[in-house]
Amino acid sequence: MTGARWAAIVLLAAVFLIALAANLFAPAPYAKQFRQDVNHSPTQAYPLGTDELGRDRLSRLLYGMRISLLLAPAAALLSTVLAAIVGGAGAYIGGVWERAIKVVIDLFLSLPWLFLLLTVRALLPLDIPAVTSVLVTFALLGALGWAASARIVAATVRDLRNAEFVLQARASGCPPLRLLLRHMLPNVKPILIAQFWISVPLFILTEANLGMLGLGVTEPLPSWGNLLRELENYGALSHRPWLWAPLISLLVVVSLFQFILSGEEYVS
Protein backbone atom coordinates (compact mmCIF):
# COMPACT_ATOMS: atom_id res chain seq x y z
CA MET A 1 0.00 0.00 0.00
CA THR A 2 1.41 3.40 -0.97
CA GLY A 3 2.02 6.27 1.40
CA ALA A 4 -0.70 8.30 -0.31
CA ARG A 5 -3.25 5.58 0.40
CA TRP A 6 -2.20 5.43 4.03
CA ALA A 7 -2.59 9.20 4.21
CA ALA A 8 -6.10 8.86 2.75
CA ILE A 9 -6.96 6.22 5.35
CA VAL A 10 -5.70 8.44 8.18
CA LEU A 11 -7.65 11.44 6.83
CA LEU A 12 -10.82 9.40 6.43
CA ALA A 13 -10.42 8.03 9.95
CA ALA A 14 -10.03 11.60 11.24
CA VAL A 15 -13.19 12.73 9.39
CA PHE A 16 -15.02 9.67 10.72
CA LEU A 17 -13.95 10.40 14.30
CA ILE A 18 -14.94 14.07 14.03
CA ALA A 19 -18.34 13.05 12.63
CA LEU A 20 -18.74 10.42 15.33
CA ALA A 21 -18.04 13.01 18.00
CA ALA A 22 -20.36 15.56 16.37
CA ASN A 23 -21.95 16.39 19.71
CA LEU A 24 -18.52 17.49 21.00
CA PHE A 25 -17.50 19.58 17.97
CA ALA A 26 -20.88 21.00 16.95
CA PRO A 27 -21.52 24.50 18.34
CA ALA A 28 -25.26 23.77 18.76
CA PRO A 29 -27.80 20.93 18.53
CA TYR A 30 -28.69 20.23 14.87
CA ALA A 31 -32.37 21.17 15.27
CA LYS A 32 -31.97 24.22 17.51
CA GLN A 33 -33.39 27.31 15.84
CA PHE A 34 -31.86 30.70 16.54
CA ARG A 35 -34.86 32.67 15.34
CA GLN A 36 -33.11 36.01 15.85
CA ASP A 37 -30.28 34.94 13.49
CA VAL A 38 -32.05 33.51 10.46
CA ASN A 39 -29.87 33.22 7.30
CA HIS A 40 -26.92 34.61 9.24
CA SER A 41 -23.50 34.93 7.61
CA PRO A 42 -20.58 33.03 9.16
CA THR A 43 -19.41 34.42 12.52
CA GLN A 44 -17.47 33.00 15.44
CA ALA A 45 -20.73 31.70 16.92
CA TYR A 46 -21.93 30.21 13.61
CA PRO A 47 -18.79 29.20 11.61
CA LEU A 48 -20.84 28.30 8.51
CA GLY A 49 -23.73 30.67 9.16
CA THR A 50 -27.33 29.66 9.78
CA ASP A 51 -30.04 28.40 7.44
CA GLU A 52 -33.47 29.89 6.73
CA LEU A 53 -34.80 28.43 9.99
CA GLY A 54 -31.90 29.81 12.01
CA ARG A 55 -30.18 26.44 12.52
CA ASP A 56 -26.39 26.36 12.75
CA ARG A 57 -25.05 24.99 9.43
CA LEU A 58 -21.80 23.55 10.83
CA SER A 59 -23.70 21.58 13.46
CA ARG A 60 -26.09 20.23 10.85
CA LEU A 61 -23.17 19.31 8.58
CA LEU A 62 -21.37 17.44 11.35
CA TYR A 63 -24.49 15.54 12.43
CA GLY A 64 -25.38 14.86 8.78
CA MET A 65 -21.90 13.45 8.18
CA ARG A 66 -22.30 11.27 11.26
CA ILE A 67 -25.55 9.82 9.93
CA SER A 68 -24.13 9.12 6.47
CA LEU A 69 -20.78 7.81 7.72
CA LEU A 70 -22.41 5.48 10.25
CA LEU A 71 -25.32 4.20 8.20
CA ALA A 72 -23.72 3.93 4.75
CA PRO A 73 -21.21 1.33 6.04
CA ALA A 74 -24.09 -0.47 7.80
CA ALA A 75 -26.04 -0.56 4.51
CA ALA A 76 -22.88 -1.68 2.69
CA LEU A 77 -22.44 -4.47 5.21
CA LEU A 78 -26.04 -5.58 4.67
CA SER A 79 -25.65 -5.57 0.89
CA THR A 80 -22.30 -7.42 1.09
CA VAL A 81 -23.78 -10.09 3.37
CA LEU A 82 -26.76 -10.47 1.01
CA ALA A 83 -24.39 -10.66 -1.97
CA ALA A 84 -22.31 -13.33 -0.21
CA ILE A 85 -25.37 -15.38 0.69
CA VAL A 86 -27.22 -15.08 -2.61
CA GLY A 87 -24.26 -15.09 -5.03
CA GLY A 88 -22.09 -17.45 -3.00
CA ALA A 89 -24.79 -20.00 -2.21
CA GLY A 90 -26.10 -20.04 -5.78
CA ALA A 91 -22.68 -20.61 -7.30
CA TYR A 92 -21.68 -23.15 -4.62
CA ILE A 93 -24.81 -25.28 -5.02
CA GLY A 94 -24.75 -24.95 -8.83
CA GLY A 95 -27.26 -26.43 -11.26
CA VAL A 96 -30.80 -25.07 -11.35
CA TRP A 97 -30.23 -22.92 -8.24
CA GLU A 98 -27.28 -21.20 -9.83
CA ARG A 99 -29.30 -20.44 -12.97
CA ALA A 100 -32.30 -19.23 -10.97
CA ILE A 101 -30.16 -16.94 -8.84
CA LYS A 102 -28.42 -15.64 -11.96
CA VAL A 103 -31.82 -14.67 -13.39
CA VAL A 104 -32.70 -12.85 -10.14
CA ILE A 105 -29.34 -11.03 -10.13
CA ASP A 106 -29.78 -10.04 -13.79
CA LEU A 107 -33.27 -8.80 -12.97
CA PHE A 108 -32.00 -6.59 -10.17
CA LEU A 109 -29.12 -5.35 -12.30
CA SER A 110 -31.36 -4.50 -15.22
CA LEU A 111 -33.43 -2.16 -13.06
CA PRO A 112 -31.96 1.30 -12.59
CA TRP A 113 -32.15 1.04 -8.84
CA LEU A 114 -33.07 4.67 -8.29
CA PHE A 115 -36.42 3.79 -9.94
CA LEU A 116 -36.76 0.82 -7.60
CA LEU A 117 -35.86 2.95 -4.59
CA LEU A 118 -38.42 5.57 -5.58
CA THR A 119 -41.11 2.90 -5.94
CA VAL A 120 -40.41 1.24 -2.60
CA ARG A 121 -39.92 4.60 -0.84
CA ALA A 122 -43.27 5.77 -2.23
CA LEU A 123 -45.03 2.92 -0.46
CA LEU A 124 -44.03 4.26 2.94
CA PRO A 125 -46.50 6.44 4.84
CA LEU A 126 -46.26 10.21 4.44
CA ASP A 127 -45.98 10.88 8.18
CA ILE A 128 -42.95 8.66 8.70
CA PRO A 129 -40.84 9.83 11.72
CA ALA A 130 -37.41 11.29 10.88
CA VAL A 131 -35.42 8.53 12.63
CA THR A 132 -37.43 5.83 10.85
CA SER A 133 -36.85 7.59 7.52
CA VAL A 134 -33.07 7.42 8.08
CA LEU A 135 -33.16 3.74 8.94
CA VAL A 136 -35.56 2.90 6.12
CA THR A 137 -33.54 4.85 3.52
CA PHE A 138 -30.28 3.10 4.35
CA ALA A 139 -31.95 -0.30 4.87
CA LEU A 140 -33.45 0.04 1.38
CA LEU A 141 -30.05 0.93 -0.05
CA GLY A 142 -28.57 -2.19 1.54
CA ALA A 143 -31.47 -4.45 0.61
CA LEU A 144 -31.61 -3.34 -3.02
CA GLY A 145 -27.93 -2.72 -3.76
CA TRP A 146 -26.51 -6.24 -3.47
CA ALA A 147 -26.89 -7.50 -7.06
CA ALA A 148 -23.68 -6.13 -8.61
CA SER A 149 -21.61 -7.54 -5.73
CA ALA A 150 -23.49 -10.86 -5.89
CA ARG A 151 -22.56 -11.29 -9.55
CA ILE A 152 -18.85 -10.86 -8.74
CA VAL A 153 -19.07 -13.15 -5.69
CA ALA A 154 -20.88 -15.79 -7.77
CA ALA A 155 -18.17 -15.65 -10.46
CA THR A 156 -15.44 -16.08 -7.83
CA VAL A 157 -17.21 -18.96 -6.06
CA ARG A 158 -17.85 -20.65 -9.42
CA ASP A 159 -14.11 -20.56 -10.15
CA LEU A 160 -13.25 -21.77 -6.64
CA ARG A 161 -15.78 -24.60 -6.82
CA ASN A 162 -13.68 -26.21 -9.52
CA ALA A 163 -10.29 -25.27 -8.06
CA GLU A 164 -7.91 -28.15 -7.39
CA PHE A 165 -7.58 -27.53 -3.66
CA VAL A 166 -11.38 -27.59 -3.27
CA LEU A 167 -11.70 -30.79 -5.28
CA GLN A 168 -8.93 -32.33 -3.18
CA ALA A 169 -10.62 -31.28 0.07
CA ARG A 170 -13.92 -32.67 -1.19
CA ALA A 171 -12.27 -35.93 -2.24
CA SER A 172 -10.71 -36.33 1.20
CA GLY A 173 -14.18 -36.18 2.77
CA CYS A 174 -14.29 -32.59 3.97
CA PRO A 175 -17.90 -31.79 5.03
CA PRO A 176 -19.63 -29.04 2.96
CA LEU A 177 -19.82 -26.51 5.82
CA ARG A 178 -16.14 -26.88 6.66
CA LEU A 179 -15.29 -26.67 2.95
CA LEU A 180 -17.24 -23.45 2.71
CA LEU A 181 -15.93 -21.82 5.88
CA ARG A 182 -12.31 -23.03 5.97
CA HIS A 183 -11.42 -23.31 2.31
CA MET A 184 -13.65 -21.09 0.23
CA LEU A 185 -14.53 -18.15 2.49
CA PRO A 186 -10.89 -17.04 3.03
CA ASN A 187 -10.53 -16.87 -0.77
CA VAL A 188 -13.76 -14.91 -1.24
CA LYS A 189 -12.97 -12.55 1.67
CA PRO A 190 -10.85 -10.06 -0.34
CA ILE A 191 -13.66 -9.76 -2.91
CA LEU A 192 -16.23 -9.20 -0.17
CA ILE A 193 -14.05 -6.56 1.51
CA ALA A 194 -13.53 -4.78 -1.83
CA GLN A 195 -17.28 -4.87 -2.54
CA PHE A 196 -17.98 -3.45 0.91
CA TRP A 197 -15.62 -0.52 0.34
CA ILE A 198 -17.03 0.08 -3.14
CA SER A 199 -20.60 0.13 -1.77
CA VAL A 200 -19.99 2.70 1.00
CA PRO A 201 -19.34 5.77 -1.26
CA LEU A 202 -21.98 4.52 -3.68
CA PHE A 203 -24.61 4.50 -0.91
CA ILE A 204 -23.51 7.91 0.37
CA LEU A 205 -23.97 9.32 -3.14
CA THR A 206 -27.32 7.58 -3.66
CA GLU A 207 -28.64 8.93 -0.35
CA ALA A 208 -27.44 12.39 -1.46
CA ASN A 209 -29.40 12.04 -4.71
CA LEU A 210 -32.49 10.77 -2.89
CA GLY A 211 -32.19 13.58 -0.34
CA MET A 212 -31.98 16.20 -3.08
CA LEU A 213 -35.17 14.76 -4.56
CA GLY A 214 -36.85 15.05 -1.15
CA LEU A 215 -37.13 11.28 -0.76
CA GLY A 216 -34.24 10.57 1.59
CA VAL A 217 -33.80 11.40 5.25
CA THR A 218 -36.63 13.67 6.41
CA GLU A 219 -36.31 16.91 8.36
CA PRO A 220 -35.34 17.89 10.98
CA LEU A 221 -32.61 15.22 10.82
CA PRO A 222 -29.73 16.39 8.67
CA SER A 223 -28.03 14.30 5.98
CA TRP A 224 -25.77 15.12 3.08
CA GLY A 225 -28.77 14.78 0.79
CA ASN A 226 -31.02 17.31 2.46
CA LEU A 227 -28.10 19.68 3.20
CA LEU A 228 -27.29 19.76 -0.52
CA ARG A 229 -30.80 21.00 -1.24
CA GLU A 230 -29.63 24.45 -0.22
CA LEU A 231 -27.64 24.51 -3.47
CA GLU A 232 -30.97 24.74 -5.30
CA ASN A 233 -30.95 28.39 -4.30
CA TYR A 234 -28.19 28.87 -6.86
CA GLY A 235 -28.76 32.59 -7.24
CA ALA A 236 -27.26 33.02 -3.76
CA LEU A 237 -24.21 30.80 -4.30
CA SER A 238 -21.96 33.56 -5.62
CA HIS A 239 -22.38 35.89 -2.63
CA ARG A 240 -22.78 33.11 -0.02
CA PRO A 241 -19.92 30.71 -0.81
CA TRP A 242 -20.29 28.88 2.51
CA LEU A 243 -23.33 27.13 1.02
CA TRP A 244 -20.84 24.96 -0.90
CA ALA A 245 -19.55 23.40 2.36
CA PRO A 246 -21.77 20.25 2.24
CA LEU A 247 -20.75 19.57 -1.39
CA ILE A 248 -17.05 20.10 -0.68
CA SER A 249 -17.16 17.82 2.38
CA LEU A 250 -19.03 15.15 0.37
CA LEU A 251 -16.49 15.43 -2.45
CA VAL A 252 -13.59 15.07 -0.01
CA VAL A 253 -15.05 12.05 1.80
CA VAL A 254 -16.09 10.16 -1.35
CA SER A 255 -12.72 10.96 -2.97
CA LEU A 256 -10.93 9.54 0.06
CA PHE A 257 -12.97 6.34 -0.21
CA GLN A 258 -12.17 6.16 -3.90
CA PHE A 259 -8.49 6.78 -3.30
CA ILE A 260 -8.31 3.99 -0.76
CA LEU A 261 -9.65 1.51 -3.29
CA SER A 262 -7.04 0.50 -5.80
CA GLY A 263 -7.90 1.14 -9.46
CA GLU A 264 -8.72 -2.46 -10.30
CA GLU A 265 -10.92 -3.00 -7.28
CA TYR A 266 -12.88 0.13 -8.13
CA VAL A 267 -13.41 -0.86 -11.75
CA SER A 268 -14.64 -4.31 -10.70
Added chain:
Amino acid sequence: MLLKAIGRQLIAILLTALIGGLLGATLVRFAPGFGVQESDLNAQLSAETRQALHQQDASERNVPSYYAHYLTQLARGDLGYSRSLNRPVLELLRDRVPETLYSLAIGVGGGWLLGLALALPATWKRSPAYSTAASLITGVFLCIPSAVLALLFLVVGSPGRIAIALVVFPKVFRFSRNLLIKTYAMPHVLTAKARGLSSLRILGWHVFPNIAAPMLALAGVTVSLALGAAIPVEVVCDYPGLGQLAWRAALARDVPVLVNLTLIIALVTVAANSFSDLLTPTATRDVL
Protein backbone atom coordinates in the same frame (compact mmCIF):
# COMPACT_ATOMS: atom_id res chain seq x y z
CA MET B 1 -26.43 -23.05 -30.25
CA LEU B 2 -27.48 -19.51 -31.18
CA LEU B 3 -31.15 -20.53 -31.20
CA LYS B 4 -30.74 -22.01 -27.71
CA ALA B 5 -29.14 -18.78 -26.49
CA ILE B 6 -31.92 -16.68 -28.06
CA GLY B 7 -34.51 -18.96 -26.42
CA ARG B 8 -32.80 -18.51 -23.03
CA GLN B 9 -32.82 -14.74 -23.38
CA LEU B 10 -36.50 -14.74 -24.41
CA ILE B 11 -37.32 -16.80 -21.32
CA ALA B 12 -35.40 -14.23 -19.22
CA ILE B 13 -37.49 -11.41 -20.73
CA LEU B 14 -40.72 -13.34 -20.15
CA LEU B 15 -39.70 -14.11 -16.56
CA THR B 16 -38.95 -10.43 -16.00
CA ALA B 17 -42.42 -9.52 -17.22
CA LEU B 18 -44.09 -12.20 -15.06
CA ILE B 19 -42.09 -11.62 -11.86
CA GLY B 20 -42.09 -7.85 -12.35
CA GLY B 21 -45.82 -7.95 -13.02
CA LEU B 22 -46.48 -10.01 -9.89
CA LEU B 23 -44.36 -7.66 -7.77
CA GLY B 24 -46.07 -4.69 -9.36
CA ALA B 25 -49.56 -6.06 -8.82
CA THR B 26 -48.73 -6.90 -5.19
CA LEU B 27 -47.34 -3.41 -4.58
CA VAL B 28 -50.40 -1.76 -6.12
CA ARG B 29 -52.72 -4.07 -4.16
CA PHE B 30 -51.09 -3.21 -0.82
CA ALA B 31 -50.42 0.46 -1.55
CA PRO B 32 -52.15 2.98 0.73
CA GLY B 33 -55.41 4.10 -0.80
CA PHE B 34 -56.08 0.90 -2.78
CA GLY B 35 -59.81 0.24 -3.06
CA VAL B 36 -60.78 3.78 -2.12
CA GLN B 37 -63.39 4.94 -4.61
CA GLU B 38 -64.66 8.34 -5.58
CA SER B 39 -68.17 6.99 -5.01
CA ASP B 40 -67.33 6.71 -1.27
CA LEU B 41 -67.41 10.49 -1.12
CA ASN B 42 -70.60 10.86 -3.14
CA ALA B 43 -73.34 11.75 -0.65
CA GLN B 44 -76.02 11.09 -3.28
CA LEU B 45 -75.33 7.33 -3.21
CA SER B 46 -76.93 5.20 -0.55
CA ALA B 47 -74.93 2.84 1.66
CA GLU B 48 -76.35 -0.16 -0.26
CA THR B 49 -75.24 1.26 -3.61
CA ARG B 50 -71.75 1.93 -2.28
CA GLN B 51 -71.57 -1.60 -0.90
CA ALA B 52 -72.69 -3.02 -4.24
CA LEU B 53 -69.99 -1.03 -6.04
CA HIS B 54 -67.39 -2.33 -3.59
CA GLN B 55 -68.58 -5.89 -4.13
CA GLN B 56 -68.04 -5.44 -7.86
CA ASP B 57 -64.36 -4.78 -7.14
CA ALA B 58 -64.08 -7.51 -4.50
CA SER B 59 -62.20 -9.77 -6.90
CA GLU B 60 -59.41 -7.19 -7.07
CA ARG B 61 -58.71 -7.59 -3.36
CA ASN B 62 -57.42 -11.11 -3.88
CA VAL B 63 -53.77 -10.88 -5.08
CA PRO B 64 -53.75 -13.83 -7.55
CA SER B 65 -56.99 -12.72 -9.23
CA TYR B 66 -55.83 -9.11 -9.18
CA TYR B 67 -52.57 -10.26 -10.78
CA ALA B 68 -54.45 -12.15 -13.49
CA HIS B 69 -56.55 -9.01 -14.11
CA TYR B 70 -53.39 -6.88 -14.15
CA LEU B 71 -51.66 -9.22 -16.67
CA THR B 72 -54.73 -9.25 -18.93
CA GLN B 73 -54.81 -5.46 -18.90
CA LEU B 74 -51.06 -5.32 -19.49
CA ALA B 75 -51.38 -7.67 -22.47
CA ARG B 76 -54.04 -5.33 -23.89
CA GLY B 77 -51.68 -2.37 -23.47
CA ASP B 78 -53.71 -0.88 -20.64
CA LEU B 79 -51.24 0.29 -18.03
CA GLY B 80 -53.80 1.74 -15.65
CA TYR B 81 -54.69 5.25 -14.59
CA SER B 82 -52.61 7.86 -12.79
CA ARG B 83 -54.47 9.15 -9.74
CA SER B 84 -52.21 12.15 -9.24
CA LEU B 85 -52.07 13.32 -12.86
CA ASN B 86 -55.60 12.20 -13.81
CA ARG B 87 -54.52 10.62 -17.08
CA PRO B 88 -53.99 7.07 -18.39
CA VAL B 89 -50.43 5.89 -17.65
CA LEU B 90 -49.91 4.92 -21.31
CA GLU B 91 -50.67 8.47 -22.43
CA LEU B 92 -48.26 9.89 -19.87
CA LEU B 93 -45.52 7.53 -21.01
CA ARG B 94 -46.14 8.32 -24.68
CA ASP B 95 -45.77 12.05 -23.99
CA ARG B 96 -42.61 11.72 -21.94
CA VAL B 97 -40.62 9.02 -23.72
CA PRO B 98 -39.16 11.35 -26.43
CA GLU B 99 -37.78 13.73 -23.80
CA THR B 100 -36.03 10.91 -21.93
CA LEU B 101 -34.78 9.33 -25.16
CA TYR B 102 -33.25 12.68 -26.07
CA SER B 103 -31.58 12.92 -22.64
CA LEU B 104 -30.34 9.34 -22.96
CA ALA B 105 -28.96 9.94 -26.45
CA ILE B 106 -26.99 12.95 -25.22
CA GLY B 107 -25.99 11.21 -21.99
CA VAL B 108 -24.92 7.87 -23.44
CA GLY B 109 -23.47 9.32 -26.67
CA GLY B 110 -21.63 12.11 -24.86
CA GLY B 111 -20.41 9.77 -22.14
CA TRP B 112 -18.97 7.33 -24.67
CA LEU B 113 -17.35 10.07 -26.75
CA LEU B 114 -15.76 11.67 -23.71
CA GLY B 115 -14.73 8.32 -22.17
CA LEU B 116 -13.11 7.05 -25.37
CA ALA B 117 -11.54 10.42 -26.15
CA LEU B 118 -9.75 10.23 -22.80
CA ALA B 119 -9.04 6.48 -22.87
CA LEU B 120 -7.43 6.27 -26.33
CA PRO B 121 -4.66 8.82 -25.66
CA ALA B 122 -4.09 7.17 -22.25
CA THR B 123 -3.40 3.92 -24.10
CA TRP B 124 -1.37 5.41 -26.94
CA LYS B 125 0.81 7.75 -24.90
CA ARG B 126 1.17 5.61 -21.76
CA SER B 127 2.25 8.81 -20.00
CA PRO B 128 1.91 8.54 -16.20
CA ALA B 129 1.13 12.26 -15.97
CA TYR B 130 -1.71 12.01 -18.52
CA SER B 131 -3.03 8.83 -16.92
CA THR B 132 -3.04 10.41 -13.45
CA ALA B 133 -4.73 13.57 -14.74
CA ALA B 134 -7.41 11.56 -16.59
CA SER B 135 -8.00 9.34 -13.54
CA LEU B 136 -8.33 12.43 -11.34
CA ILE B 137 -10.87 14.02 -13.69
CA THR B 138 -12.97 10.86 -13.85
CA GLY B 139 -12.55 10.42 -10.09
CA VAL B 140 -14.00 13.86 -9.40
CA PHE B 141 -17.12 13.09 -11.44
CA LEU B 142 -17.55 9.78 -9.61
CA CYS B 143 -17.74 11.75 -6.35
CA ILE B 144 -20.51 14.18 -7.27
CA PRO B 145 -24.19 13.17 -7.12
CA SER B 146 -25.89 13.51 -10.52
CA ALA B 147 -28.45 15.95 -9.06
CA VAL B 148 -25.63 18.29 -8.01
CA LEU B 149 -23.97 17.96 -11.42
CA ALA B 150 -27.23 18.98 -13.10
CA LEU B 151 -27.52 21.90 -10.71
CA LEU B 152 -23.99 23.04 -11.51
CA PHE B 153 -24.87 23.06 -15.21
CA LEU B 154 -27.92 25.18 -14.43
CA VAL B 155 -25.71 27.60 -12.47
CA VAL B 156 -23.40 28.10 -15.46
CA GLY B 157 -26.37 28.22 -17.87
CA SER B 158 -25.57 25.01 -19.80
CA PRO B 159 -28.00 22.21 -20.65
CA GLY B 160 -28.36 19.90 -17.65
CA ARG B 161 -28.49 16.80 -19.86
CA ILE B 162 -24.69 16.95 -20.10
CA ALA B 163 -24.70 15.84 -16.45
CA ILE B 164 -25.90 12.39 -17.60
CA ALA B 165 -22.87 12.17 -19.93
CA LEU B 166 -20.61 13.07 -17.02
CA VAL B 167 -22.12 10.24 -14.95
CA VAL B 168 -21.57 7.75 -17.78
CA PHE B 169 -18.10 8.75 -18.95
CA PRO B 170 -16.00 7.67 -15.91
CA LYS B 171 -17.32 4.11 -16.26
CA VAL B 172 -16.58 4.11 -20.00
CA PHE B 173 -13.14 5.63 -19.48
CA ARG B 174 -12.00 3.23 -16.76
CA PHE B 175 -13.31 0.09 -18.43
CA SER B 176 -12.16 0.93 -21.96
CA ARG B 177 -8.73 2.16 -20.81
CA ASN B 178 -8.04 -1.14 -19.02
CA LEU B 179 -9.37 -3.12 -21.95
CA LEU B 180 -7.37 -1.12 -24.51
CA ILE B 181 -4.14 -1.44 -22.50
CA LYS B 182 -4.59 -5.23 -22.38
CA THR B 183 -5.45 -5.44 -26.08
CA TYR B 184 -2.58 -3.20 -27.20
CA ALA B 185 -0.18 -5.54 -25.35
CA MET B 186 -1.39 -8.59 -27.34
CA PRO B 187 1.22 -10.21 -29.64
CA HIS B 188 -0.70 -9.60 -32.88
CA VAL B 189 -1.04 -5.88 -32.10
CA LEU B 190 2.67 -5.62 -31.22
CA THR B 191 3.49 -7.34 -34.54
CA ALA B 192 1.24 -4.89 -36.41
CA LYS B 193 3.01 -1.99 -34.70
CA ALA B 194 6.42 -3.45 -35.55
CA ARG B 195 5.39 -3.68 -39.19
CA GLY B 196 4.71 0.05 -39.15
CA LEU B 197 0.93 0.05 -39.59
CA SER B 198 -0.79 3.35 -38.82
CA SER B 199 -2.45 3.90 -35.43
CA LEU B 200 -5.90 4.13 -37.01
CA ARG B 201 -5.43 0.89 -38.95
CA ILE B 202 -4.23 -0.92 -35.82
CA LEU B 203 -7.22 0.39 -33.91
CA GLY B 204 -9.77 -0.44 -36.59
CA TRP B 205 -8.43 -3.79 -37.78
CA HIS B 206 -6.57 -5.33 -34.87
CA VAL B 207 -7.85 -3.79 -31.64
CA PHE B 208 -11.51 -3.03 -32.28
CA PRO B 209 -12.55 -6.62 -33.23
CA ASN B 210 -11.10 -7.80 -29.89
CA ILE B 211 -12.82 -5.22 -27.75
CA ALA B 212 -16.16 -5.04 -29.60
CA ALA B 213 -17.95 -7.71 -27.52
CA PRO B 214 -17.04 -6.40 -24.04
CA MET B 215 -17.73 -2.85 -25.21
CA LEU B 216 -21.19 -3.93 -26.33
CA ALA B 217 -21.81 -5.38 -22.87
CA LEU B 218 -20.68 -2.08 -21.39
CA ALA B 219 -23.15 -0.28 -23.67
CA GLY B 220 -26.03 -2.11 -21.94
CA VAL B 221 -24.68 -1.12 -18.53
CA THR B 222 -24.28 2.53 -19.53
CA VAL B 223 -27.91 2.72 -20.73
CA SER B 224 -29.04 1.53 -17.30
CA LEU B 225 -26.64 3.99 -15.61
CA ALA B 226 -27.95 6.86 -17.76
CA LEU B 227 -31.56 5.97 -16.98
CA GLY B 228 -30.78 6.12 -13.26
CA ALA B 229 -29.07 9.50 -13.67
CA ALA B 230 -31.97 10.81 -15.76
CA ILE B 231 -34.26 10.96 -12.68
CA PRO B 232 -32.39 13.61 -10.68
CA VAL B 233 -31.30 15.46 -13.84
CA GLU B 234 -34.86 15.74 -15.18
CA VAL B 235 -36.15 16.77 -11.77
CA VAL B 236 -33.53 19.45 -11.16
CA CYS B 237 -33.65 20.83 -14.73
CA ASP B 238 -37.45 20.48 -15.03
CA TYR B 239 -37.33 18.29 -18.16
CA PRO B 240 -40.72 16.59 -18.65
CA GLY B 241 -39.35 13.07 -19.10
CA LEU B 242 -39.85 9.66 -17.50
CA GLY B 243 -37.48 10.48 -14.63
CA GLN B 244 -39.51 13.51 -13.65
CA LEU B 245 -42.69 11.45 -13.98
CA ALA B 246 -41.25 8.79 -11.63
CA TRP B 247 -40.31 11.47 -9.09
CA ARG B 248 -43.74 13.13 -9.22
CA ALA B 249 -45.41 9.75 -8.87
CA ALA B 250 -43.17 8.92 -5.89
CA LEU B 251 -44.04 12.18 -4.14
CA ALA B 252 -47.76 11.68 -4.86
CA ARG B 253 -47.62 7.97 -3.88
CA ASP B 254 -48.99 7.21 -7.35
CA VAL B 255 -48.01 3.53 -7.25
CA PRO B 256 -49.62 2.40 -10.57
CA VAL B 257 -47.45 4.89 -12.48
CA LEU B 258 -44.30 3.90 -10.61
CA VAL B 259 -44.87 0.18 -10.94
CA ASN B 260 -45.63 0.27 -14.65
CA LEU B 261 -42.74 2.61 -15.28
CA THR B 262 -40.33 0.36 -13.40
CA LEU B 263 -41.65 -2.72 -15.19
CA ILE B 264 -41.30 -1.15 -18.64
CA ILE B 265 -37.79 0.11 -17.90
CA ALA B 266 -36.84 -3.33 -16.57
CA LEU B 267 -38.14 -4.96 -19.75
CA VAL B 268 -36.27 -2.50 -21.97
CA THR B 269 -33.00 -2.93 -20.10
CA VAL B 270 -33.38 -6.74 -19.89
CA ALA B 271 -33.98 -6.81 -23.66
CA ALA B 272 -30.92 -4.57 -24.26
CA ASN B 273 -28.77 -6.67 -21.93
CA SER B 274 -30.04 -9.90 -23.51
CA PHE B 275 -29.02 -8.62 -26.91
CA SER B 276 -25.52 -7.75 -25.70
CA ASP B 277 -25.32 -11.05 -23.74
CA LEU B 278 -25.82 -12.97 -26.98
CA LEU B 279 -22.65 -11.37 -28.30
CA THR B 280 -20.60 -11.33 -25.12
CA PRO B 281 -18.61 -14.01 -23.30
CA THR B 282 -19.75 -14.67 -19.70
CA ALA B 283 -16.34 -13.71 -18.26
CA THR B 284 -16.73 -10.16 -19.56
CA ARG B 285 -20.19 -9.69 -18.04
CA ASP B 286 -18.96 -10.75 -14.63
CA VAL B 287 -16.50 -7.84 -14.37
CA LEU B 288 -18.88 -5.10 -15.58
